[in-house]
Amino acid sequence: MSYRTALSEVLAGLAGPAAEAAAVRGRFPRGAVTALGHAGLLGLTVSTEFGGGGRGLPEAVDVVARTAPVCPATAAVLRSHYTAVAVIEAHGGPWLRAEIAAGRQLASLALAESEDEQAGEGDGPEADSRLLVPGSMATRSGEVVALRARKQRVVAAGEADLYVWSSRPLAAPDGLTLWAVPAHAPDLFVPARPSLAGPRGSATSTVFADPVLVPAEAMLGADGAGLDVVLRTVLPWLLELRAAADVRRPPVLDPALDPARDPGGTRRPAGTLAAS
Template identity: 40%
Template sequence: MVLDHTVLLGSVIESTIAPQADQVDRAGRFPRSGVTALGEIGLLGLASATAVGGGGAGLAETARVVERLAGVCGSTAMVLLTHYAATAVVEAHGPPSVRGAIARGEHLATLALGEPGDRCALTTTDGGVVLDGARSWVTAAGEADSYVWCCGSAAALVDGDAPGLRAGAPFDGLGLRGCAATPVTADRVEVPADAVAAEGLDQALPVFLALGAVFSLGLTEAMLADTAGRVAERREFAALRARTDLLRVFCDDTVAAVAGGRADARVRAAQARLAGAETATEVGDRLLRLCGFAAARKELALERHYRDALTARVMTPTGDSLREFAGRDAVGQPLFR
C-alpha cells in the first residue's frame, strides 16, 4: 500500500502540484487542481476506513504524504494536513455518507480551531444544536465541503454550505498563500444533534499537532535540499543537517505515540509541533544567511519555503500556547483546560 501511494503521489506531484506551486504562492490561489488530483488517486481518503472504501492507513502513512507535499507546495500540504485532522473526527463520529464521500476522494474537510479570544457556543434546541462563533482563521475556508468546528472539547461537523456560515476575504499573507486561511463566522448555524461529538477535540488536536510537526520537517528538508550545493561553510551545513535529523527522530516518536495512544501522546504532539516550527524557521534563517543574497531570489524555492515556515509557526496553537501545554504537563496540571 505504501509503495503504491508513494508512486501515485510522485506522479501527481510531477504532473500537477510542482508545476503550479510557484503560481499558487504568487497569486494566493487555492490549489484546487492539486487537491482534486489527490482525491482521484485515493489520498483524500487515505485515512478513511476500508469499510467505507478508504485506504485504511494509519498516521505514519498520512505523515509521509504531508511531509513530501510540504517540500513541494506548502499550501497544498496544509490543506491536506487539516483534512486529515478533520477526518480523524469524522471517522470516529461522522455519518456514513460523509465518511464514504471522503473515502472516495469527493469530499474535502477542514478543521476550525479557535485562537484565544475567538468566541464559540453550541446551544441545544428542540431541533438540534445551534452554533454561534467566529474563527480568526480556518484553512480551506470557503473551499472545504465541511468543517469540523471545535468548541471547547466538543466538535461539530458543519456543512460548508450551511446557512449562516460565512468565510472572510481571500487570504493575502506572507506564506502559505494558497491555503485559503481566512476568518470564518457562524451565525446561528443549525447542526444536527448527532453531528456533535462531545470529545471531538481529543481526536483532532493530537493528529493536527503531529502532522504540523511533520509539515515543518518537510519544509526543512526541502530548504536543505535547495541549498546543498550553495553553502560553502560545510560545518555549519552539517550542523543544520544534524538538527533536522534530530527533528525527524522526534517526529517519528510523536507519530508513534499518537497512533498508539500512548499516555504522553498529547504533550508529545505539542512539543513536536513547537520543535518543528522553530527548527524550520531557524534553519531557514541560517541558510539564507549562509547563501547570501542569491538565496532570497524567488527563482529559488528556499524563499517560498521559508515564508511558509514563518507562517506555519504563528498558526494556532501558537508557540506560547504550546509552551503552556508543555509547562502544565511538567508540573502535573491538566494539559487542556
Template identity: 55%
Template sequence: MSYRSALSHVLSSTIEPCAEQTSASERFPRASVTALAEAGLLGLTVSPHLGGGGLGLVEAADVVDRVSRACPATGAVLRSHYAATACLEAYGTPWLRRKIAEGQHLSTLALTDDGDSTATRTGDVVALRARKREVIGAGEADSYLWSSRPDDGGARPALWLVPADAPGLFVPARPDGTGPRGSCAATVCADPVLVPASAGLGREGGRNAGVLGTVLAWLATLSAAGPEIAEPAGVEALA
C-alpha cells in the same frame, strides 16, 4: 499501486508544476487537491471496506511532509483534512466516510477563536456562534470541524460537523489568515450557524474529550511533518 507511487505521480504531474503559481496568485490549489483526490490520497486513512486506503498517522505524516516540501499551501490543506478525517473516521457516518474515501469530500478544522465560541441548543437544533481564525481552506472545504464551549454544561469543549452550506456561515471573499499563500486561511464567522443536534461528534457516553483529543493528536504530528506549516495559535487551550 502503493500510496508512495501514487503520491510521486501526483507530485510530479500536478503539485510541483502548480506550486509557484499557487503561491504567486494566492489561489486555492484546486488542481492539486483534485489530483490527490483522484489518486485516492484524500481517503488514505479511511477504512478499506468503505473504499479508503486503510492507512494511519505515520503514512499521513509522510504524505503531508512530501507535499508540504513541494507546495506549502497544498500541504496545509492536506494536514487539516487528515486531522479532520481522523475524527470523522472514528465518529462520522459511513456515508460521509465513503465520500471522503472516494475523494468527493474535503474537510478542515475550525478550532481557534478568542474564547467566544458558544453552542445553544433549542430542541433538536444547535446555534453556533463564533469567529474562527486561521481556518485553512475557508470557503473551499466541504465541511468544518467546529469547536465550541459545551452546550450541555460539561467541562470539555464540544466538536461539531458543520457543512460548508450551513445557514449562517460567513466566509470572507478574500483570505485574511496567516497560513501559506494559497491555503485560503481566513476567519470564518457564525452568527449563528444552525446545525442539527446530531452534528455533535462523539457525544454518546461523554466522549467529548476523546473526540477532540483525536484531532489534536493528529494535528500535532502532522504539524511536525510539514516544515512550512505552523500550528495555529491557541489550539493547545482546547486540550
C-alpha cells in the same frame, strides 16, 4: 497502485506553474485537491470498510512530508484535512466517511478562536492551548442546533466541504463539543480577503457563524467529550503533521540518482520527492 506512486503522479502535475500559482498569486490549489481525491489520497486514512485506504498517521505524515517541498499550501490543506478526518473516523457517520473515502469531501478544522490574526500561522504550544477552551456558543431547539462563533486560522476556509467545529457544550458542565458543519450551510461567512495566517494559497482565514444551523445529529461524539478528542486525537495528529510539513528537502530531479524506492521497488518519476 501504492499510495506513494499515486502521490508521485499528483506531485508531478502540481510542480511548476500550479505550485507557483499558490505560492506567488495566492491561488488555492484546487486542481491538486481534486487530483488527490481522485487518487484516493484524501481518503487514505478512512477505513477500508467505507472504501478508504485503511492507513494511519504514519502514512499521512509521509504524504504531507513529500508534498510540503513541492507546494506548502497543499501540505497545509492536507495537514488540516487528515486531522479532521481522524476525528470523523472515530465519531462520524458511515455516509460521511464513505464520501471522504471517495474523494468527494475535503475536511478542515474550525477550532481556534484567538483574536490575534497577526500572529502568523498559529503554530506552537500557545496556539494549541487555545483549541481547548472554545468561546463559541451552541443552543439546541428540538433537533436543530444553532452555532455562533468566529473561528480563526481555518485552513481551506471557503474551499473545504466540511469543518470539524468546536463549541461550548450544550448541557455538560465542562469540556467542549465537536460538530461536523457542512460548508454549504446557510449563514457561514468567509471574508473575501484571506488573513495573513498560513502558507500563501492555503486559503487560511476566518469563518463566521451568526448563527449556522446544523442537525443535532451532526455532533461528533458525546456532548462535552470533545476536549478528550482534542487532547488524544487532534493535537497528536497536528503535531506530527506539522513536523512533516516543516521538512524542506529539495525534490530529486533525476530518479536514477534516488536510492529511495516505493515498497514494490518502483523508482519515482523525475521531479518527485525523495523519501523522508
